[in-house]
Amino acid sequence: MRRLSFHGKTQVNRPTILTGDRTTGPLHIGHYAGSLSNRLRYQDSHEQFLLLADTQALTDNARDPEKVRRSVMEVALDYLAVGIDPSRTTICLQSHLPALAELSVLYLNFVTVARLERNPTIKDEIRARGFGRDIPAGFLCYPAAQAADITAFKATVVPVGDDQAPLIEQSNEIVRRINATAGRDVLPEARAIIPKAGRLPGIDGKAKMSKSGGNAIALSASPEKVRNAVKAMFTDPNHLRVEDPGCVEGNVVFTYLDAFDPEQDGLAELKAQYQRGGLGDGKIKARLEAILQELIAPIRMRRSQLSEDREYVLEVIREGTERARERTEATKRDVVNALGLFQL
Numbered sequence: 551m552r553r554l555s556f557h558g559k560t561q562v563n564r565p566t567i568l569t570g571d572r573t574t575g576p577l578h579i580g581h582y583a584g585s586l587s588n589r590l591r592y593q594d595s596h597e598q599f600l601l602l603a604d605t606q607a608l609t610d611n612a613r614d615p616e617k618v619r620r621s622v623m624e625v626a627l628d629y630l631a632v633g634i635d636p637s638r639t640t641i642c643l644q645s646h647l648p649a650l651a652e653l654s655v656l657y658l659n660f661v662t663v664a665r666l667e668r669n670p671t672i673k674d675e676i677r678a679r680g681f682g683r684d685i686p687a688g689f690l691c692y693p694a695a696q697a698a699d700i701t702a703f704k705a706t707v708v709p710v711g712d713d714q715a716p717l718i719e720q721s722n723e724i725v726r727r728i729n730a731t732a733g734r735d736v737l738p739e740a741r742a743i744i745p746k747a748g749r750l751p752g753i754d755g756k757a758k759m760s761k762s763g764g765n766a767i768a769l770s771a772s773p774e775k776v777r778n779a780v781k782a783m784f785t786d787p788n789h790l791r792v793e794d795p796g797c798v799e800g801n802v803v804f805t806y807l808d809a810f811d812p813e814q815d816g817l818a819e820l821k822a823q824y825q826r827g828g829l830g831d832g833k834i835k836a837r838l839e840a841i842l843q844e845l846i847a848p849i850r851m852r853r854s855q856l857s858e859d860r861e862y863v864l865e866v867i868r869e870g871t872e873r874a875r876e877r878t879e880a881t882k883r884d885v886v887n888a889l890g891l892f893q894l
């Protein structure tokens with residue numbers, strides 16, 4: 551087995567990042583464009599923690615704990631395969647950090663049910679999941695738990711997709727209430743870092759790309775899957791003949807090219823040509839497919855190597871969780887002290 555070493559501790563005064571993903575399945579290229587690429591960029595400049603959010607995954611998957619369990623390994627493999635380096639970034643498991651649960655319970659007293667119900671992300675997700683009136687309490691309350699995640703690490707920077715912005719805002723509200731009650735700034739507020747492009751649509755162009763929506767391209771997708779996904783991709787339904795002028799807005803191929811094409815100048819020219827007419831969908835799809843194949847191939851290769859060495863991946867999660875435990879327990883003590891609760 552490879553030995554693990556961690557270099558992060560020696561550097562001081564770097565801002566702290568906490569972010570994470572629900573463990574509900576393998577990550578997709580939307581995650582890459584949305585937050586993974588930012589997380590890769592911050593590995594040296596920031597002290598970074600990545601949370602495998604299995605407890606949060608249960609809030610809308612309580613009937614399928616097996617999927618949540620299995621996906622822990624999938625997401626960890628995706629992190630490592632895209633280049634998250636465990637000697638610089640700490641990968642940790644939410645359900646094994648009891649301080650997160652304890653802080654969540656405290657924080658629930660600093661937020662109202664009405665405020666939780668008003669959270670735009672929660673509202674959207676309730677609609678998308680078809681909960682109707684049967685909303686799991688854990689689901690409605692997960693913004694308080696996510697505030698616990700962020701603050702337990704005293705994170706000030708949270709790189710996430712744009713759908714998560716209201717959650718960071720709500721976390722900061724809880725922080726302000728706790729600080730006001732404590733009479734001092736025991737917890738810092740955090741700032742979301744959101745990619746300019748916003749969230750990628752699914753290949754059908756209808757909804758956002760999602761693991762559950764069946765419209766995603768996984769970071770571990772086979773070359774055939776990538777090819778078929780690009781082939782099936784929504785373009786401009788009125789662009790019937792090559793010589794017809796085509797529409798770039800709402801055309802998924804161009805949206806993805808915006809996110810992934812390294813030659814943005816050439817892309818601008820291509821768009822102009824498409825709009826004038828004379829450029830077929832086959833051409834733009836071929837360009838996108840080549841770019842996606844090139845992005846995914848090394849990730850897929852690293853991922854399949856790593857999946858042969860599960861012991862190593864487990865060790866990465868164990869060590870990371872151990873480091874995270876110290877950190878989060880310390881914050882829990884700070885909060886309990888700051889609120890002046892009884893101590894034995």
Ligand code: TRP
Nearest residue numbers: 568569570571572603606696699
């Ligand atoms: N809500 C995030 C998602 O849907 C996962 C998550 C859990 C998270 N805790 C977090 C993100 C803390 C940022 C910070 O994937």
